[in-house]
Each structure stands twice: as C-alpha cells, then as structure tokens.
Amino acid sequence: MSYRIFISHSAKDKHLAQDLAHRLEEAGATVLVDVPDFSPGEELRHKIRETLRTADEVVVLLTDNSAHSPWTRYEIGVADALNKRVTPVIVNEGVQNFLPMIGANVVPYNALPQYISSLKKRTKAA
Amino acid sequence: MARQISNEIRRIGLATWLDEMDLYGGDDIKSAIRSGIEESQEVLVIISPNSQMSQWVIYEAAIAEIWGKRITPILNNVGPDVIAPLKGIKGYDLNEFDKYLLELARRAGHTKQGRK
Numbered sequence: 001m002s003y004r005i006f007i008s009h010s011a012k013d014k015h016l017a018q019d020l021a022h023r024l025e026e027a028g029a030t031v032l033v034d035v036p037d038f039s040p041g042e043e044l045r046h047k048i049r050e051t052l053r054t055a056d057e058v059v060v061l062l063t064d065n066s067a068h069s070p071w072t073r074y075e076i077g078v079a080d081a082l083n084k085r086v087t088p089v090i091v092n093e094g095v096q097n098f099l100p101m102i103g104a105n106v107v108p109y110n111a112l113p114q115y116i117s118s119l120k121k122r123t124k125a126a
Numbered sequence: 127m128a129r130q131i132s133n134e135i136r137r138i139g140l141a142t143w144l145d146e147m148d149l150y151g152g153d154d155i156k157s158a159i160r161s162g163i164e165e166s167q168e169v170l171v172i173i174s175p176n177s178q179m180s181q182w183v184i185y186e187a188a189i190a191e192i193w194g195k196r197i198t199p200i201l202n203n204v205g206p207d208v209i210a211p212l213k214g215i216k217g218y219d220l221n222e223f224d225k226y227l228l229e230l231a232r233r234a235g236h237t238k239q240g241r242k
Contacts, residue, residue: 040213049192070184074211077188080156 002030003126006055008075010065027116028123052078057085067095128172138231169195174202
C-alpha cells in the first residue's frame with residue numbers, strides 16, 4: 001500500500017515542485033500526478049476533489065506565488081474538509097501572513113531533511 | 127458589510143453565523159469555521175477586492191462544498207481571477223443582493239428552519 005502525497009503548488013513554481021516531488025519519491029512516497037489543466041469550473045473542482053480524496057498527505061509549497069493564489073486556499077480547504085494531513089512547506093518569509101490558515105506541521109524549506117526523515121517512517125508504515 | 131448582509135437575512139427570519147476573524151491561533155479559527163459551516167445549510171461567500179477575508183472565503187467555500195452545503199458567492203467588485211476556483215457556481219453581485227434575498231426567502235420558506 002503506497003503512501004500518496006499531493007503537492008499543492010503554483011504553476012509558476014513548477015520546477016521547485018518537481019524537485020520536491022523527486023525528494024518525496026526518494027523517501028518512498030508516491031507523488032500524485034498534478035491536476036490537469038482544465039479551465040476553472042465544476043470539472044476542475046471535481047478533479048481536484050477526487051485527486052485529494054486519494055491522498056494520504058497534502059504538501060503545500062508556499063511561496064509568494066502560491067500564497068496569493070485562491071487555488072492554494074481552495075486546495076487547503078478541500079484537504080482540511082477531508083481531514084487530510086496538511087504539511088505547509090514555507091519557501092519565502094513573505095508568506096507569514098498566510099499562516100493563520102494553515103496551523104500546525106509547518107516546515108521551513110531549509111528544514112526539509114528533517115521532514116523527509118519523519119516522512120520515511122510514514123511511507124514505510126504504509 | 128458582512129454584518130449588514132447578516133442582518134438583512136435575519137430580518138427575513140433565518141439564522142446566520144458570521145465568521146469574525148481575530149487573527150490569533152490558527153487552530154481556533156479553523157475549528158470555529160468548521161463548526162459554523164457544519165451547522166449551516168448554506169454558506170454565503172462574500173468577496174471584496176483587497177479583503178483579508180477573501181483569503182479565508184475560498185478556503186471556507188472548499189469546505190462547504192465537500193460537506194455538501196449550498197454555496198452562494200456575493201461579489202463586490204472583484205475580478206475573475208480572485209474567484210477562479212468558484213467559477214460556475216451561481217453567485218450574485220452585491221448590488222443584486224435584494225434579488226438574492228427574494229430567492230432565499232422563497233427557498234427557505236420550504237424548510238421549517240433555514241440557517242446560514
């Protein structure tokens with residue numbers, strides 16, 4: 001049974017998200033394929049919901065790009081409503097004012113190695 | 127503005143819950159929001175430009191949707207980008223609010239007690 005992680009990120013941070021995806025896969029996780037580029041509307045919402053339903057954890061890559069995106073808020077809302085484990089990874093200082101929405105489990109980007117160590121325990125147990 | 131809207135809805139006999147944000151303690155806010163949404167049948171998502179609250183409303187709308195609540199966006203001068211995740215959901219402009227109230231009154235009249 002694999003441990004599935006969805007990475008919520010801005011399209012502008014695609015390379016950072018891909019780098020993170022590789023690191024998560026090295027730690028034994030299955031990174032869920034990005035939600036395809038549907039136009040905004042019910043179909044895209046449905047696709048996001050269905051993808052998040054299958055996730056064991058949602059990692060939110062928080063940069064200045066994603067912190068200002070309504071899609072980030074939408075995906076965190078869906079994850080919370082489904083009681084998924086949400087792990088915000090903070091890349092920029094400027095996202096501090098976003099924090100009230102995301103609560104615990106915050107990982108500063110340079111603390112990723114520690115997060116990945118703890119992740120390995122979860123992926124092994126899955 | 128949200129309080130005004132809340133009062134108008136109460137005036138037609140429905141109960142409302144308003145998310146007044148004091149930005150302390152992320153978990154307190156989130157559980158308060160969750161309870162509010164859980165206890166409601168409909169969630170009005172009020173969106174203005176430059177509004178700190180707009181950050182939260184998309185989050186709340188996502189929860190409402192997963193939990194099967196009706197969502198009604200009320201838009202106050204916002205561009206489509208801000209509300210992109212809500213595209214396709216029937217909403218009202220703030221200046222059409224009376225129209226919404228009429229429709230709500232008609233809808234809520236079919237239930238014993240409507241709550242928002």
